[in-house]
Amino acid sequence: MSLLEIVAFLAVAVLGAAVVATRRPLNQVVVFGLFGASMSLLFFVLQAPDVALSQIAVGSLAIPALLLVTLMKTSDKL
């Protein structure tokens, strides 16, 4: 296994744990965006460009936009 593959897998593992460990939802949205970016890097390294395209479009744009609107509607202060 090359170094790039090892680093990609470890980055995904660490960021996945970080998504779970972050308690405040607003911070979690940012960490989730990073997790999605690391997943798309992993998919490129695993020679899967179609999958990486899907992950970039969905995980870094559509999902954080939906999450931010949800957090706005469910926070008691607004």
Next chain:
Amino acid sequence: MSGALLYLPYAVAVWLFLAGAYGLVRSRHLVHSVLCLAVVQSSTYVLLLSIGFLAKAGAPIFNPPQVPPGSRSVDPVVQALTLTDIVVGATVTSLLLAMTIQIHRRKGTVDPHHLRLTRG
């Protein structure tokens, strides 16, 4: 040592699955639990693509004459499964988030510990 390292991808998939499940169990905010569910889903993508991988192989996209059909490539079937699943998983996540907004409207809270199923 290099033999054990070759099982790292599968270990990462199992780790993501269990870490996401742990977050789901210990969650105090419904949006946090939806994101933990997304992490669990990601573990299946990692497992599928790791099973399909072949060392020193290219993507399953050919481009004659530089990359003639029949060159060494990774598995295309798992890629096809995963790429539709990512997009469809995003819309299911959006449905869960819409339900979270609805719950907040009706009950005033999004803490799973304060939500009881039996009351109307």
Next chain:
Amino acid sequence: MNDRARTVLFLVSAAAVAAVLIEGIAGLSPFGTHQTAYAAMLLRVAVLERHVLNVATAVNFDYRGFDTLGEEFILFTSIAGVLIIFSELRGGKTLYPEPMDGPADRGRTAAIRAFATGLAAFVAAMGMNVALHTSITPGGGFQGGAIFGSAVVCIYLGAGYAALDRTAKKSLLDTLEALGAAAFALIGVATAFLSGAFLKNSLPLGAAGSIPSGGTIFAINAAVFVEVGCGFALLLLLYLHQTCKTEEEQR
């Protein structure tokens, strides 16, 4: 049950699940050493049989097209669910955000509006480009549709919700999404009439390496792009509509 008991129960079950998973994984061959027979056969015959250079696309829309039909309808159903939930949540008339000289829009200069509009057009064109070249490069209806739907966010950020509402009509997106989903199923029915099997590739295949190659692969890909693109645009439009206040919230 209280917090502690739940965590202990989870840790016990997680240990059992981990044990089963590890035992199963130990039976797999090491990473990167084994190619399945199905993959080997597909890589050998897909380009010759279907005249498509992107084998993952051929698998998606032809060899495993029936699974993709099911996945597409999951997408359709989820978006229908979001539509239902949000249409019954709204109490009272919506107040659109203030017109362009309100405090919220003071930061939106003409330069920002122009840039965001141009960016939205570029993103939409990029989505169409990715979806169109599915037979020859990485791409496809799903990826292109997700990119296309994101143009909605660009318009919202640059010009506000009122402008977005004028541009993207909910009824139009709704209808197009349903037409895209129906087109996939109807292509299957049409091929059943043409050649006796549902979703069998019976259209002329074209030359490998050109854009309209693959027969039904190209047609299904176009239907999926229309459905996923309008679906994502509708989804983002519905969510962004939630950021407007209603009359009763203003009071």
